[in-house]
Amino acid sequence: MDSNPSASGREVEILLVEDNPGDARLVKEALADAHIVNTLHVVTDREEALDFINQRDEFTDAPKPDIVLLDWYLLRSTGEAILRAMKSDSELCHIPVIVLTGSETGADLIDTSEIRANAYLTKPVGPDDFIALVRSFEFFWLTVVRSPPEL
Template sequence: MTRKSFVPGREAEILLVEDNPGDVRLVRELFTDAAITNTLHVATDEQEALDFLNQRGEFTNAPQPDLVLLDWYLPQATGDDILHAMRNDHELEEVPVIVLTGSDMGEDILDLSEIQADAYLTKPIAPDEFISLIRSFEFFWLTVLRQPSDS
């Protein structure tokens, strides 16, 4: 599976799917502290995330995200439900996804190839680790990968 390529020089649209207001605040603060200037959108549950991704309801004019930060455990759903929907949708299948897991979940449970995620971070998120991973994705997905017509 290939992943989405970005337009150089354009800020990325990042969708954070997270139900914990404290974690949302932490991610916003990390973006600010690290001077990550991409646009951060937030969905707090599966339905809101799927509405955003599919531009339905109040999200009719929402941009397609360039990256999804996905909390694995959401009210009445798991991140697997959202990932499955994304990977089975032609418009969304190439959007990179970083799964945010509970600290007790770890590598033993998450097989990235099986769940079709691109990376995962264990919560609570270590600020340096989070910033490093976002910067790596930002560099790789926004700078290194380009469609042949972009060169």
């Protein structure tokens, strides 16, 4: 993986794991106006997320994501199951995972450092604030941050 795909001029592959259609739409809208060329892939549950990341079943031709935006509270599972699976796999553990949560305090994410989430973002209630959050994510994670080279 490039240390920063956008810096190399290639399209950034973003996987959004989100079961709320309204939140998924807001992320799509914000990234559509992004200054960085990206492709947003959306899945809605743990099974689809793990199939996409591992390029299985209907996702055999899916690209490996450069970054994962992971809703922590999914209807049939939690984001923790996805995060644990990714970070325990030597082929996937290098992919940055940003946890999205509705929690104001992040207390529910106290163990994310133990399971190596790269960061978490609190989802704002208002659509304008949500779009601003996605744009700040885009700037920081896709423009500023440089990942160390893989060993």
